[in-house]
Amino acid sequence: MPRHLAPGVYIEEITSKAHAIERASTSTTAFVGITQRNSLAADRFDPDKVTAFTSFRDYLGRFGPVLSSGDDMGLAVQAFFLNGGDRCYVFPLSNNSSTASVLLGGMRITANGDGPWGNRLYVRISETDQESAVFNLEIGTRNNTGVFYANEKYASLSLQASSENFVGNVLSRQSALVSADIDDTSTLPQATDIEGIALQGGSQSSPSPSDFRDFYNRSLIKVQDVSIIVLPGQVWAADGSGNEIISATLTHCDDTQSSVVIIDLPKDAELTNARHVERMALPASSYSVLYYPWVGMNNSLYSSSANPTISKKIYLAPSAIAAGMWAKIDKQRGVWKTPAGIEAQLTGSVSLRFRVDSHVQEEISPPGINCIRDMGLRVGRVLWGARTLANTRGIDMRYIAVRRTTIMIKESIDNGTDWVIFEPNDPRLWSSLKSSIENFLFELFRSGALQGAKAEEAYFVHCGLGDTMTQSDLDNMRVVVNVGFALLKPAEFTVIKIEKRAGV
Structure with a gap:
């Protein structure tokens, strides 16, 4: 410490003893499926060498131009960036x-x-x-x-x-x-x-469900910042027979609890009432989200000189568009802001495959279908739904913002507390750990992510012997923290448990 020998005002930088916790990424999207070129077998991916794309130009440099309306991957990535997406990975799977x-x-x-x-x-x-x-x-x-x-x-x-x-x-x-x-x-x-x-x-041969499972277990699980998954070209069958690749992806999301998959229906599947939704036997998970209907976009392949006979419009599955919108609103407002409403206006859209009015939305929204609505010339076409496919009642994860904010908080705390592994498991560690998490939650509270007029109404952090841990936990080098936080919806505490090994 410097010595102050003369009168005056002195300013010193004092390092905080609390370890800062950074917010985990919420908008990095993984596009998994068939590309028209440069595909790889599931067991050939090196998760340490994957490169994120931050523009559609990056994608074109790796996979080349979109040459046909059958290039589901290329069109999806293009729509993602067009609608606000700023970072993604593309994983091109193929058997041979x-x-x-x-x-x-x-x-x-x-x-x-x-x-x-x-x-x-x-x-x-x-x-x-x-x-x-x-x-x-x-x-x-x-x-x-x-x-x-x-x-x-x-x-x-x-x-x-x-x-x-x-x-x-x-x-x-x-x-x-x-x-x-x-x-x-x-x-x-x-x-x-x-x-x-x-x-x-x-x-190239189409990858099988087992190829997807192998890829998730070998590679994607090691890519830390993916929080959204899109499956271009994959749709959930309208007759209720499902889709094994989507199911394999959802199993990955349910197991890791760190990402959400946005799934699509077939282009011509029209929903007008709740019975139509029930017949599809959709997966009941808060880690899955579905938007309806498909979106008409300007066809980038159309050219008055080169391709004058093809349609000027092409219909795209809404999953990639929604993923881009999530990223945009995350950046502008925060992951706790529902990605819907007037500000969720689609870019590049010219029509919708089916018209959704208030009556249709009242029928299909309760089961978890997020509608895309045409709100007229002044507003345009917008995302007009906020639900996951969870079918539980009461305190639940039926809302996209709740599920994604919970993932962000859990991942942030988990990633930001790895420093405890080599620390003695004693009251000093518990106090430091508690302070770090409280500081992180306080910043979220100040940003408007949590309910409550004051901090103690918005969150709590418990850590200590006789509170969250027993002597057996200490003997087995476990440090356990219970964290509760009141999200904007529902207005009750969500509690997560963080467990680390200390003193190893």
Whole structure:
């Protein structure tokens, strides 16, 4: 401590003895399922090397452009970022896959990534000059009428590795779609017809429910910051037969208690009354959320020149849109704010698959269906529901904000108290632990996350011998903390138990 020898005002920085607890991430979304390229088997993921995407541009750099309306993953990630999402992981699962290619003279053109997406690529060769041994190359797709449309163009390419325009180097540096390997430098590719030649052989097998379970148990469980899961392309059957992949995902969420899965219904499943909902036999869990109906969006594949015959509108499952909206409202208001209402206005939407009025909502909302409503020109289309699929009564987790806030508090405290592991399990530890958690909850209280006019009405923290622990706990190096907090809805205390090992 410095010595103060002269009159004056002195300011010193004093380090708090309480360990600060940071809020856990609430909006990082995991997209799990089939991608059109660069898929991996469930046992090949390294959870220590996964990279989060913070923009749709990041996704395009890894998985390439969306080339068809069947690219559920690409369209979902695009809708997520369009509606406020700011961070996600994409886990591309596949059983087995192969890469599309085509042999043109002594040159093989191969898609940049495995999967069926490569079969949509076409190569057009023109202006082949046998004397100078150069050619022009275009890579593109065909529209619905079979007309070739170039995405990439390269001029005066050579098969010779010594050339500054060596096709292998040029494509390696510049092409997002293909690469080139030379089998025979003396056989120049011949000019193709005006519509080009298709790449062939790209394929992948759909992952099974056991592949998803294996992925969750091996890999996703080790990715600490995921709190939302979306399954592009997976829908819960309207006839009540369910979906094994969704069920496997929900089992993961129920077991880990750290994430919520947003599930979808089939596009053409119309709900008009409670009986329709009952027939679907939806999973009754607070870790599952469902939105209805599908959302009409501007079709990014439409082009008046390249694809004039396809629809300007495409219907998307609402799960990714809702995940983006959750992230947006978490950032603006906090996870305790229900992600619904006027501020939950959809971006990019042009219509809804089915109209939902007040009468329909009164029928299907109590069983847990969150409606998407068109509130007219002044407001637009908005999320208009706040429930999980939990079917319990009274003090429960029927509300999205309650379930997600509880996850955030539990994860924050659990992550922020790992320091106790090597501390002596004595009253000093209990006091320090209690102070850390109380400071964290007080900040939530000040932010408006908890009920009560004063702190003692909003939360409590108990930790001590004879209170939360017995002598047997101490002998077995367990430190137990009971934490209670009054969330905004329901207006009663939710209690969680945090248990750590100390003195080890």
